[in-house]
Each structure stands twice: as structure tokens, then as C-alpha cells.
Amino acid sequence: MASHNRYLVRKVAVLGSGVMGAQIAAHMANANVDVVLFDLPAKDGNPNGIVQKSLAFLQKLEPTPFSVKSKANYITPANYEHDLDKLTDCDLIIEAISERMDWKKDLYTKVSGKIAAHAIFATNTSGLSINSLAEVLPAELRKNFCGIHFFNPPRYMTLVEIIPQKHTNLKTMDNLEEFLTTVLGKGVIRAKDTPNFIANRIGVFSMLATMHHTEKFSLGFDVVDALTGTSIGRAKSATYRTLDVVGIDTLAHVIKTMSDTLPSDPWHSIFNVPTWIQALISKGAVGQKAGGGVFRKVGKEIHVLDLKAQEYRLSKPEADADVVAILKLKDPSEKFKQLKNSQNPQAQFLWAIFRDLFHYCAVQLEEIADNARDLDLAIRWGYGWAMGPFETWQAAGWKFITDAINEDIAAGKTVAKTPLPAWVTDGRSEVHFSNGSYSPSTQKKEPRRELPVYARQFYPERVLGEKAIYGETVYENDGVRLWTKDDEISILSFKSKMHAIGSDVLEGVIKSVKIAEEKFKGLVLWQSEPPFSAGANLAQVTQALKDNDFKTLETMVKRFQDASMALKHSLVPTVAAVQGLALGGGCEFVMHCSKAVAALETYMGLVEVGVGLLPAGGGCKEFTLRAAKEAKGGNIFPFLQKYFENIAMAKVSRSAEDAKELGYLRPSDTIVFNPNELLYVATQEVKSLYEAGYRPPLKSKDILVTGKGGTATFKAALVNMLAGGFISEHDHKIGSYVATILGGGDIDQGNIVTDEWLLELEFRFFMELLRTEKTQQRIKYMLENGKPLRN
Incomplete structure (x- = not known):
């Protein structure tokens, strides 16, 4: 056995x-x-x-x-x-x-x-x-x-x-x-068995240092949050807002643990719960769960605790313009030089919190973590920072930062006088290398752990200094790159911002499917970073509208449909590997592939109504087809109803499981919990489909539709929503068009239609909407504000 x-x-x-x-x-x-x-x-x-x-x-x-x-x-x-x-x-x-x-x-x-x-x-x-x-x-x-x-x-x-x-x-x-x-x-x-392990040891220290310097530079809590959030690559909730979310009592508990269990830590002097926190706890104002803490909502306004006045005032989270300008600098070494040398108290505050963090990480690394990579990834994954402390230090120039810390230690500006460990100043310029990260305990570059599970991650999340080689290019244009890792499966990745779909992406998809049919076992649609795709390239649409160039727009919509149909009817399997947002045209591409492999955190939806349009890359057609299949020759209307609601209400899934319930994903589609395993699973799916003698579905010629009868029922619901003030006149118009397409057009119930017929309806109504002033306003508004206009 x-x-x-x-x-x-x-x-x-x-x-x-x-x-x-x-x-x-x-x-x-x-x-x-x-x-x-x-x-x-x-x-x-x-x-x-x-x-x-x-x-x-x-x-x-x-x-x-x-x-x-x-x-x-x-x-x-x-x-x-x-x-x-x-x-x-x-x-x-x-x-x-x-x-x-x-x-x-x-x-x-x-x-x-x-x-x-x-x-x-x-x-x-x-x-x-x-x-x-x-x-x-x-x-x-x-x-x-x-x-x-x-x-x-x-x-x-x-x-x-x-x-x-x-x-x-x-x-x-x-x-x-x-x-x-x-x-x-x-x-x-x-992690090692040391108090608070890695992420909280460093993360909480960072909060304590920030609190210490907030007081030292007498800055308002709202100003500190404006300085320590996304502008320095940290979570949106920054410092004090995070405190409210986590719970002030919880943080006090963690600080007490640090104070009790780390008596010989050189930074022990700041491991204490500030008196203002004790005061908030005694009042029960422990943060979000108690309705208020450092911040609280007063009606629509956000108020913040003002320590000097000992009361709440209106929050005005504004960082100084000079400091904002420094933070916008692209070059990290220039940014840190300017922060260090600026006389502005906000800049000095930022330098101080970074300096103390670097100092602390260097001194504690050997005791708490196996290597610098583990510390950086722990902070990125546990606290949502864009870069870990050592990555930030390395990017800003190892030697420059090291000298600056030493200078501040000598000048008595640092919280602790402890010298930097010898390895920091051994002439190095980095701790992260292409083949490993430095470990003070082994004094070597430590490679990543080799467990069988990690063979499933072709491209794990990298730290600074690690390189990823994305295979051999097979074909490339301005919008896409088609490449291969193993000469068996082709992988298609978009190059556009947010992986938006414009003309170059559409041409790239159509061409890539042809190449995959000729040379590969199949095609995987995968992006090296989420989102999968935020949908059509609205900037391109806006430009054509400005030029009154409807010819280009017609071609683009037709090409969109061609690209979707190419994915669906390709002679080799096409698999979409989806993570993050897959909206509008991105969602339509997924719906047309032979199969989808979706990360749990996948947010899919046909959201075109938000910009005054309707799905015209085959999304309406695909839903009609799915409803007809599900009805098995019986009454199609109840199956169509869910799909009509999805489009009319621009429903977005809250997970891949939810996308299955909404019908954006099929019951046979695969859900993967670790996004780093997506590409591995998708390539395996392509191989198994290919080995099973894959043939694409034929173009549908016998779609049973609900016709005018079903369309009338949908339209009646829209009339009620309009009367109740739930939707605008323009929403009503879009909804009526969607109802007509899903019903199969202006024909009698029980009629049979084809794919082409439905695509033609999508095309016609889409172009009609594009010519309306209200839709054009919605597109412009979405581009400028990133949220839909309800006009």
C-alpha cells in the first residue's frame, strides 16, 4: 500500500x-x-x-x-x-x-x-x-x-x-x-516566535513613530492622514483613520503587549498609550464600531479631534502645497533628498517617520524575520502598502538613506541611539537581488521557499530587484502582446491603461486568435496585473464623437463583435483568466471565451448603461442565447428576466461565485482562490480542452426568442420605474432598447433568430444611443469624474 x-x-x-x-x-x-x-x-x-x-x-x-x-x-x-x-x-x-x-x-x-x-x-x-x-x-x-x-x-x-x-x-x-x-x-x-511577529511589530511601530512625531511637530490628525495615505503608497485610511477602523482599544492592547514583552527594545520609550488615547477609551470613543474616535461624523461632515482645543472641529485634511509637490516627484531618491533637506515641518515630519521606520527595521530584522523579503511582503500584504520598508530604502538609494540615518543618530534626532547593524554599512547598495533577499542571520541572499505549491505560481508578487520574464513575444501591436512560455499555449495580454479595449486591442485579439489557431494548442487571455479590463476605451470614443466621425465608431463596434466572435468560434480553446474588474467589453470577452478561470475576487458586470449605452460586443446576444438554452424549449421569459435586470441595473458581481449566480460566469467555469495561480490553472484548462479534441460551438441559427410579448412585459416594468422616479427618461430609453434586443427584436413570440440577427440589433441601437446628447454627456462625465452621471 x-x-x-x-x-x-x-x-x-x-x-x-x-x-x-x-x-x-x-x-x-x-x-x-x-x-x-x-x-x-x-x-x-x-x-x-x-x-x-x-x-x-x-x-x-x-x-x-x-x-x-x-x-x-x-x-x-x-x-x-x-x-x-x-x-x-x-x-x-x-x-x-x-x-x-x-x-x-x-x-x-x-x-x-x-x-x-x-x-x-x-x-x-x-x-x-x-x-x-x-x-x-x-x-x-x-x-x-x-x-x-x-x-x-x-x-x-x-x-x-x-x-x-x-x-x-x-x-x-x-x-x-x-x-x-x-x-x-x-x-x-x-515568522519567528517574537512579540507581535513581523507585520504588527513593524506596522504598529510605524504607527507609534507617527503618533510620536505628530505630537513633536504639533500637526493635526487630519493633516497627518493627508500626508500618510496614498500619497506615500499606503492604505487610503492612512494613520488615524486606520486607528478608528481597527479600534482604538485594540491598538492600546497591542501597544501594551509590546511594552510588556519588549522591555529591552531600544525604542521602548515610545511604546506607550498616549494620554489622549486613554481619554478616548475612558469615554468609550474607541473608533468606528463605537460611532467615533479620532474622527466622527456629524451629519454629512467629518469632524476630527483637536488636541489643543480638547474638542472636535471640522476636518480639513490639507497637506502643504510644497510637500505635495515633493511627494509627486517620480524619482524616489530625489523625493527623499528633498524631504530630508526641506525646512517645512510637514516634510521634516515625513522624513522623521521614514527614518525611524528604516532604523527600526534594520536593527530588528535578524531577530524577527528570516530575510528582508519576508519583512517587506508581510507589510505589503498585511497593511496594504505599495512597497515594503526595505524596498523603499533601496529605491531611494541605500547609501544616501544610510548616511542620513547615521547623521541623525549622531545629531541626537532619532528616537533611539542604537547604531545601524554592521551589514547595513558593509558597502552594499541593496538587500533585494534578482536571486534572493539578504538574511542577517545566514549573511546570504535567501531564495524563495521551494514548496510544490509555488510551482503553480508562474509570476508570484515580486519585491524590488526581482525580475519577471514574460516569455517569448509571438506578436505585438500598440494594444496587445501575444507571447508564450512553453511553445504550446499562447498568452494574450493587453498593454492599455486599465486594460481598456480600443481599436488596437480589438485588432490584436482578432489577429492573436488566428495565430493561436495556426501554431498553438490554445489561447489564454491574462493580464500580469489586475484589472482584467475596465471595458471600452472611452477616450477613443470621445475623440471620434468630437470629430463627428461616426464611420470610425461603426467600424469599432463591428470589430468589437468580430473580436468576441473570434474568441467564441476559435478552432483552438480560448480561456479567460480573470481577476479584479471585468466590466463592459471586458466582461463580454470573458463571456465569449471557451471557458473562464476566475480569481475569487472578480468583479464582473455589463455596466454600459452607466455611460448611456448598452452591451454591443455580443453581451445582449450571449444572454439571450443562455436564456434560450436554460429554457430548453419552454418559456424563456423567466430566464431572460435576470439577465435584463443585470444589464438595466448595471449589476456588478461581488465575487466570482456571485458572478456565477448572476450568470456572467457559467456553472462550468473554474474559480481559483489564489490569483497567483490563475495563469497556471488557465493553461492547464487549455491543455485539457485541446487534448479532449476541442471543437468550438457552431454559430447559432435556432435561438427561440420571446419576441414582442416578452419585450412588452419588460417595457411595462420600465414604465413603472419611470413613474416612480427610480430611473430617468434616458434610462427608460436605454432599457427599452435592451428589452427589444433580448426579446429578439420587433417580431412575434416563438420565432427563431440567429446570432447575426441579435448582433445586428445590438449594433443598431448602440449607434442610435451614441448619437444622443444625453449619452454623450454621460460618456464625458464618466471620463472626467470616474463615476456615472444620471441624467
Whole structure:
């Protein structure tokens, strides 16, 4: 018999149904993992009342933890008093109760007798010692016990830190890493058992340094947020807004952990909870969950706490114009030179927070992480920064920054006097190289970990200095590049901004399908960065409208239809690998490929009504065809209704699962949780379709339509919406056109039409709308403001 060495996960238990535990359970359910969610028994009523209340709360949470609402049904509620036997057949048990060592240990003694010998037992903690927690476990369970640290919200945040203790079996870590990577779609970093691990140790330090310098330079909280958000490549919520979202009480708790567990940290003097935070906590103003913290909403206005006046005032988040100009500089070394040398207090503040962050990371790297890459990726994935601290330092010029830090240490300007470690000043100009990142403990460049799961990631997220080679170019024009990795499968990537579809992209698609038919087993449509495609190139449309050049626009719409049909009727399989936005024409391309492989975070929709148009790249035709197939010769109207609503209300899916429910993706399309595995899975799909003797569908000649009867029903609904003030006159006009196309035109019910007939209807009504003033206003507005105009 073959030895049993695969780690299979049929069932997972999550202990603790608080905010984190419940959301971890929700993401397991998203991934079709059978999950049992435990909590204390309720004092009265249903013993699982606590868990049921948590699940009800999850349904209201935004952004939603579930890929589709129905996933909530996959979570089984349980309690510690009656259901401990349910643990025996679980392959993975994640404990996620409150961050209290005594409570956790107490629970372990209660459950350890029920845990199977092969199961992995992990504690979701943001900073408690894994070695201390392991002490209460029986010896045979310790080898499978480790720390696991999800970031909030678990569905959307890439990072999961996993932390071994001294008895953890290496195979356990590998198994857990593989499961988290493919099944849950996470970016896994192995951390050491040090307080707050990697991401929070650095991320919270960065917040503490920012708070320290906010006070030192006496800046308003709103101004600091204007300086420390997207303008320096960090999350939109910047510093103090993040504090409100995370919860001021939570941060105070983490700071206390740092203060208690890191007494000899050279920066210990700033590991304290500022008095103004203590004051907010004592008033219960702990942030968003309490209706206000540093910021609060007063009617429509945002007010911010003013420390000097000890009261709230209207928030005016304005950074100084000179500083904004420095931050806009493209060259990082020039940007940092100017920040360092500027006399402007806001610029000095920014230099100070970066300098302290670099200083801290350099001193702590060896103790907390295996190498510089792990630290940078942990911060990017856990905090949403565009670049990690070491990448930023390297981009700004290693030597320049190093000298500047040393100068400030000598001048007594830094928080800690600790010198930079010797490796920083060994003459190097980088820590990230093409073949690895520096590790102070091994004093070598450490390559990426080689687990079988990583062979599925052709292009993992890179750090500065790592290069990606995107195969051999087969064909290229201004809009697209067709290339291959293995001479078997061709890959088509767009070069336009937001991967918008203009004439050059359309020509590129048509030409690429021809080349794929002649030379390859198939074609994968894949972009190296999301979005998949934001739809038609509106700038090109606007230009043609300005020139009153309707001939060009007619050609463009016809070519759009040709490109969609080329993807659908190609003699070799075409597979769309989708991630992020796939809107309008981007969505139509996906609908026409032989198959789609979509990342869980895929937001698809036919949103043309937002710019006063309707889907004319075959989207209406495809929906009519799908409804006719689903009706199987019966009444097509109920099937059409959903599709009509999708287009008329410009519905966008909230996940790939949701895109299946809305009908943008087919039931047979594949959903992948890790976007880095998209290209691998898509190429495998092409190969299997090809090997199975793929033939494209023939052009449809027998589409049974609902005709005037069905169209009239849709139009009646539109009249009611217009009368109720839900839609404008122009929306009514667009809706009527969409209803006519989906109905198959001005013909009687029960008639048969062809693909070409429906495409012709799309074309005709699309061109009519383009000639209206209202549609032209909508297109212009969308281009200028990035949101739809309802005129």
C-alpha cells in the first residue's frame, strides 16, 4: 500500500466566534471547506445562540465576508459543552478566542483530548508567545501545534503569518502553508516566535513613530492622514483613520503587549498609550464600531479631534502645497533628498517617520524575520502598502538613506541611539537581488521557499530587484502582446491603461486568435496585473464623437463583435483568466471565451448603461442565447428576466461565485482562490480542452426568442420605474432598447433568430444611443469624474 502522506483537509473547526473567528470560518466556507464554529454555550435559549448571533452579524458586515450569501449555510454552529466530539474528525483546528494567555491555555486543556493525531492545531494570535501556549499541550500534540495569524478582514487581506514553536514538525508547517496558499488563496510568511511577529511589530511601530512625531511637530490628525495615505503608497485610511477602523482599544492592547514583552527594545520609550488615547477609551470613543474616535461624523461632515482645543472641529485634511509637490516627484531618491533637506515641518515630519521606520527595521530584522523579503511582503500584504520598508530604502538609494540615518543618530534626532547593524554599512547598495533577499542571520541572499505549491505560481508578487520574464513575444501591436512560455499555449495580454479595449486591442485579439489557431494548442487571455479590463476605451470614443466621425465608431463596434466572435468560434480553446474588474467589453470577452478561470475576487458586470449605452460586443446576444438554452424549449421569459435586470441595473458581481449566480460566469467555469495561480490553472484548462479534441460551438441559427410579448412585459416594468422616479427618461430609453434586443427584436413570440440577427440589433441601437446628447454627456462625465452621471 502507498504510504499515507498527503495532508487532506475535509473538515475544519474554528474555536471562538468573535469578529476574527467568525470571519475565518466564513472564508473557509467560501472555499467549500466544511467548517464547525464553536463558542461558549448560551446562558438561555438555544445552546448555540452565541454562534448564531455571530453569524447573523456577519451577514450585515461590509465588505461582506461571504462570496455569496448562501455560503453561511456551510457553517455548523457548536458549543464547548455539548459538541466537543465534533473535533475528532477535524483535520485543522484554529483557535481564535480573545488574546488572553490564561483563557487560551484553559481551553487547550479542555479540547486536547478530542484532537486527532494527524490534525494541525493552530492558534490565531496577533502576538502571544507560541512556545508558552504549547506548554499545556500533551507532548504528542505539540508537533502539530503552531501559530497562525490572519489579518482583518480575512477574506480580503492577503497575509497569513504562520509561526512554529520549538517542537513543531517542519512537515506540519509545509502542509499548512500549502493549504493556506491554494485553498484559501493567501500569501504565507513564516515568522519567528517574537512579540507581535513581523507585520504588527513593524506596522504598529510605524504607527507609534507617527503618533510620536505628530505630537513633536504639533500637526493635526487630519493633516497627518493627508500626508500618510496614498500619497506615500499606503492604505487610503492612512494613520488615524486606520486607528478608528481597527479600534482604538485594540491598538492600546497591542501597544501594551509590546511594552510588556519588549522591555529591552531600544525604542521602548515610545511604546506607550498616549494620554489622549486613554481619554478616548475612558469615554468609550474607541473608533468606528463605537460611532467615533479620532474622527466622527456629524451629519454629512467629518469632524476630527483637536488636541489643543480638547474638542472636535471640522476636518480639513490639507497637506502643504510644497510637500505635495515633493511627494509627486517620480524619482524616489530625489523625493527623499528633498524631504530630508526641506525646512517645512510637514516634510521634516515625513522624513522623521521614514527614518525611524528604516532604523527600526534594520536593527530588528535578524531577530524577527528570516530575510528582508519576508519583512517587506508581510507589510505589503498585511497593511496594504505599495512597497515594503526595505524596498523603499533601496529605491531611494541605500547609501544616501544610510548616511542620513547615521547623521541623525549622531545629531541626537532619532528616537533611539542604537547604531545601524554592521551589514547595513558593509558597502552594499541593496538587500533585494534578482536571486534572493539578504538574511542577517545566514549573511546570504535567501531564495524563495521551494514548496510544490509555488510551482503553480508562474509570476508570484515580486519585491524590488526581482525580475519577471514574460516569455517569448509571438506578436505585438500598440494594444496587445501575444507571447508564450512553453511553445504550446499562447498568452494574450493587453498593454492599455486599465486594460481598456480600443481599436488596437480589438485588432490584436482578432489577429492573436488566428495565430493561436495556426501554431498553438490554445489561447489564454491574462493580464500580469489586475484589472482584467475596465471595458471600452472611452477616450477613443470621445475623440471620434468630437470629430463627428461616426464611420470610425461603426467600424469599432463591428470589430468589437468580430473580436468576441473570434474568441467564441476559435478552432483552438480560448480561456479567460480573470481577476479584479471585468466590466463592459471586458466582461463580454470573458463571456465569449471557451471557458473562464476566475480569481475569487472578480468583479464582473455589463455596466454600459452607466455611460448611456448598452452591451454591443455580443453581451445582449450571449444572454439571450443562455436564456434560450436554460429554457430548453419552454418559456424563456423567466430566464431572460435576470439577465435584463443585470444589464438595466448595471449589476456588478461581488465575487466570482456571485458572478456565477448572476450568470456572467457559467456553472462550468473554474474559480481559483489564489490569483497567483490563475495563469497556471488557465493553461492547464487549455491543455485539457485541446487534448479532449476541442471543437468550438457552431454559430447559432435556432435561438427561440420571446419576441414582442416578452419585450412588452419588460417595457411595462420600465414604465413603472419611470413613474416612480427610480430611473430617468434616458434610462427608460436605454432599457427599452435592451428589452427589444433580448426579446429578439420587433417580431412575434416563438420565432427563431440567429446570432447575426441579435448582433445586428445590438449594433443598431448602440449607434442610435451614441448619437444622443444625453449619452454623450454621460460618456464625458464618466471620463472626467470616474463615476456615472444620471441624467
